[in-house]
Amino acid sequence: MPKPNFDHAAVRARCKRYRRRILDISQTVGALHIAPSFSCLELVATAYFGLMNRTGDPETEDTFILSKGHGSLSQFVALEELGVIPTAWLENYCKPGFPLATHPDYGTPGIAASTGSLGHGLGLSVGMAYADKLNGKERDIYIVMSDGELQEGSVWEALMTAPSFGITRIVAMVDLNDFQSLGRTSEVLPNFYPMLDKLRAFGWESEEVDGHDPQAIYDAVTRRSGKKPFILLGRTVKGKGVKFMESVPIWHYRSPNPEEYKIAIQQIEEAGV
Amino acid sequence: MRNSFANAFYEIAKNDRRVCLVVADITAAAGVASFQKESPERFINVGVAEQMMVGLCAGLALRGCIPVAYTIATFTIYRPFEQVRVDCCYQNLPVKLVGVGGGVNYSTLGGTHHAQEDVALMSAIPNMTVIAPCDPAETAACTKASLIEIPGPVYLRLGKAGEPDLTANAPDPFRLGKVRMIKPGTDVCILSFGPITKMACDIAARLESEKRISTGVVSVHSLKPLDTAGIAALLARFRVVVVIEEHAPFGGLGPQVKSIAWDSGARCKLRTYALKDEFIHVYGSHSDLLGAHGLDPELIFREVAELAS
Numbered sequence A: 001m002p003k004p005n006f007d008h009a010a011v012r013a014r015c016k017r018y019r020r021r022i023l024d025i026s027q028t029v030g031a032l033h034i035a036p037s038f039s040c041l042e043l044v045a046t047a048y049f050g051l052m053n054r055t056g057d058p059e060t061e062d063t064f065i066l067s068k069g070h071g072s073l074s075q076f077v078a079l080e081e082l083g084v085i086p087t088a089w090l091e092n093y094c095k096p097g098f099p100l101a102t103h104p105d106y107g108t109p110g111i112a113a114s115t116g117s118l119g120h121g122l123g124l125s126v127g128m129a130y131a132d133k134l135n136g137k138e139r140d141i142y143i144v145m146s147d148g149e150l151q152e153g154s155v156w157e158a159l160m161t162a163p164s165f166g167i168t169r170i171v172a173m174v175d176l177n178d179f180q181s182l183g184r185t186s187e188v189l190p191n192f193y194p195m196l197d198k199l200r201a202f203g204w205e206s207e208e209v210d211g212h213d214p215q216a217i218y219d220a221v222t223r224r225s226g227k228k229p230f231i232l233l234g235r236t237v238k239g240k241g242v243k244f245m246e247s248v249p250i251w252h253y254r255s256p257n258p259e260e261y262k263i264a265i266q267q268i269e270e271a272g273v
Numbered sequence B: 001m002r003n004s005f006a007n008a009f010y011e012i013a014k015n016d017r018r019v020c021l022v023v024a025d026i027t028a029a030a031g032v033a034s035f036q037k038e039s040p041e042r043f044i045n046v047g048v049a050e051q052m053m054v055g056l057c058a059g060l061a062l063r064g065c066i067p068v069a070y071t072i073a074t075f076t077i078y079r080p081f082e083q084v085r086v087d088c089c090y091q092n093l094p095v096k097l098v099g100v101g102g103g104v105n106y107s108t109l110g111g112t113h114h115a116q117e118d119v120a121l122m123s124a125i126p127n128m129t130v131i132a133p134c135d136p137a138e139t140a141a142c143t144k145a146s147l148i149e150i151p152g153p154v155y156l157r158l159g160k161a162g163e164p165d166l167t168a169n170a171p172d173p174f175r176l177g178k179v180r181m182i183k184p185g186t187d188v189c190i191l192s193f194g195p196i197t198k199m200a201c202d203i204a205a206r207l208e209s210e211k212r213i214s215t216g217v218v219s220v221h222s223l224k225p226l227d228t229a230g231i232a233a234l235l236a237r238f239r240v241v242v243v244i245e246e247h248a249p250f251g252g253l254g255p256q257v258k259s260i261a262w263d264s265g266a267r268c269k270l271r272t273y274a275l276k277d278e279f280i281h282v283y284g285s286h287s288d289l290l291g292a293h294g295l296d297p298e299l300i301f302r303e304v305a306e307l308a309s
Helices: A008-026 A034-050 A069-081 A087-091 A121-134 A154-166 A195-203 A215-224 A258-270 B002-013 B032-039 B050-062 B073-078 B083-090 B118-123 B136-149 B195-211 B230-237 B254-266 B286-292 B296-307
Strands: A061-065 A142-144 A170-176 A205-210 A230-235 B019-023 B043-046 B066-072 B096-100 B128-129 B156-157 B179-184 B188-192 B215-219 B222-224 B240-244 B269-273
Touching: A008 A034, A008 A087, A008 A215, A008 B286, A034 A061, A034 A069, A034 A142, A034 A170, A034 A230, A061 A069, A061 A121, A069 A087, A121 A142, A121 A154, A121 A170, A121 B050, A121 B083, A142 A154, A154 B032, A154 B050, A170 A215, A205 A215, A205 B118, A205 B188, A205 B254, A215 A230, A215 B156, B002 B019, B002 B032, B002 B066, B002 B136, B019 B032, B032 B043, B043 B188, B050 B066, B050 B073, B050 B083, B066 B073, B073 B083, B073 B118, B073 B156, B073 B286, B118 B128, B118 B156, B128 B136, B136 B156, B136 B215, B179 B195, B179 B230, B188 B195, B188 B230, B188 B254, B188 B296, B195 B215, B195 B296, B240 B296, B254 B269, B269 B296
Parallel strands: A061 A142, A142 A170, A170 A230, A205 A230, B019 B043, B019 B066, B066 B096, B096 B156, B128 B156, B188 B215, B188 B240, B240 B269
Antiparallel strands: B128 B222, B179 B215
């Protein structure tokens, strides 16, 4: 059950801290997925700190799956704040002897499924939601996906299946940053769009919002009817918050050098909350 | 074998609500039909969508279910290979993948329906168990073991229908993961798995009646983990060991037995027979297909008789 008194300003402030935290981590490794983590931060943070029912009991609480596993830092910083994963793990990100790396692994605290290969999370979610229905469990499954991921055929198998099976407890959020590795999604596959109509035609309830606006995300998800599975398209900017990273493909994976790091931190600080 | 699986499955599933059957528009009769009627919510047909079938199974398993995926072997594991590897094996979940018609059993359907490299592919994935029973009774035992005894993912490779009983008089009982003598012998030992074990039994009978060569037959139902110690003991005990397998010449039983022979310093004669490393365009009965692949009982009989003389 979402929190009734949602504090969007707190989520914005949190995302600002998270961006700084991810930039700090970037100085300890040669490469990491900053830009794809920055684009989905508000979606992830609004899920964890507004929408999800977090009881601490895995039998009753809502589930979160980051199907775009390469955005793992966006989830790790939230789990760090929640105390689910220790700070030392993030400070030793991608280091031997510590469990956090580029993609989330099942078995790590707070991680409900191993992701990293795109197109797996939604199928897993359908199975989990089916089991919950079978066992009378009342809980939602939140899943964050990338727009490039929606090019995987397996995603469309899952999109077809979930509403056909009467599954209603999936809330999927698509990080619509319009970028995949080799260019703009809208240019690589122009017929990818319009997306909203396709999703609705497959039997999903779907809305499109500004994916960096926590209040808009919260409102769209809480207003859903609950009669169908729900999928939110969040329009986002890859690398959001650092001007020189925004919509520049190299920052999909590059780590900033010390000079770039300073500028990036400054831009995050100057950005309004 | 299909019916034997279906009935064994039903006996377990009717009493264990964690067990689900997930099919991709292909199903079994017998006990599965009863299960579908009595527990429709646990019989899930995803349609012609095998990635969904395996992904959904993994999702069910993440919630504590014991899902069984069932379709023709090629579609159970080849189409959704990455879901098998990542969703089931990387996460080490109790998903049981049943492949019907392993090998070239679908003899008139062509190469699209021939699972001739399945054991190699499935054995190569960490956490996976690979099981291939030789007859209906072993199918029942392997189905129970897969669902009850083996905690992780399993690939259960089945034949189709009409396989004869080969194990009613077996000197060894079925023990999961162990090689099993199903016909005794002292001179030659033939190792096999799956429905082609019938060919091994026929060749053994002819070697005895026509050549007075005492020939044992061993069912190696567990390809992974392989009973290395049991196979090493057979290599030490028999002067001639033969492997007959309905599988590509790579990554199946034959190469592993040769490897064990080297490691254990075996002194026996060893001959292996497998499918060719080819897509053949020959149609006919299952036997016709095996013959076209060089798995000809007459040829193997003559060669083994010569080897043992």
